[in-house]
Amino acid sequence: MSNLTPQQQLEFEAAAFRRLVSHLRERSDVQNIDMMNLAGFCRNCLSNWYRDAANAAGVDMDKETSREIVYGMPYEEWRTLNQRDATGEQKAAFEASKPKE
Numbered sequence: 001m002s003n004l005t006p007q008q009q010l011e012f013e014a015a016a017f018r019r020l021v022s023h024l025r026e027r028s029d030v031q032n033i034d035m036m037n038l039a040g041f042c043r044n045c046l047s048n049w050y051r052d053a054a055n056a057a058g059v060d061m062d063k064e065t066s067r068e069i070v071y072g073m074p075y076e077e078w079r080t081l082n083q084r085d086a087t088g089e090q091k092a093a094f095e096a097s098k099p100k101e
Helices: 006-026 031-040 043-056 065-073 077-083 088-097
Strands: none
Touching: 006 043, 031 043, 031 065, 031 088, 043 065, 065 077
């Protein structure tokens, strides 16, 4: 492991998160369903994790607020500007990638 202090680790993790969010905002051409199919998470997952962390720390945060933090705008606005209908192939890949119960 490294010789980072807990504060350094926290600061570096926060910087990496901010860079990831910035990158995802710049790459609005990459659809959430493609991210889910390839990586198993998407912008919505990231916003849910953010909200979960806030709520665990006693900060009441709703889904719309956490999505706006990740998307950089209201989610419905992002969808209107950037989201395309999923193709049959994308939907099939998504279904195939779901964990088997």
